[in-house]
Amino acid sequence: MFNTARVEALELDNLIETAQSTIVSAEARTESRGAQARADFPDRNDKHWMKHTLWYKEGNRLEYKPVQLKPLTVDSFEPKVRTY
Numbered sequence: 001m002f003n004t005a006r007v008e009a010l011e012l013d014n015l016i017e018t019a020q021s022t023i024v025s026a027e028a029r030t031e032s033r034g035a036q037a038r039a040d041f042p043d044r045n046d047k048h049w050m051k052h053t054l055w056y057k058e059g060n061r062l063e064y065k066p067v068q069l070k071p072l073t074v075d076s077f078e079p080k081v082r083t084y
Contacts, residue, residue, distance in 0.1 A: 020055075021055035028062055029049060032044060034082060050066075051064040051067055052064065
């Protein structure tokens, strides 16, 4: 018999872990960028935050990886502030 309660518990655990990684990463990023807007840091900061955020469950820690701005097969778009 298929145990749907067990599957739902695993899915909930995954959702909670995803939410935790989002919260920790967003709190550490002291800027506003795209969909992530912060009232206490209203401006974008490409000099310091042009990097990917990596979250690790073990130790609830963050690491960063540089953004590759020179793609191998297509032209690159220069980063710019989103305006409406």
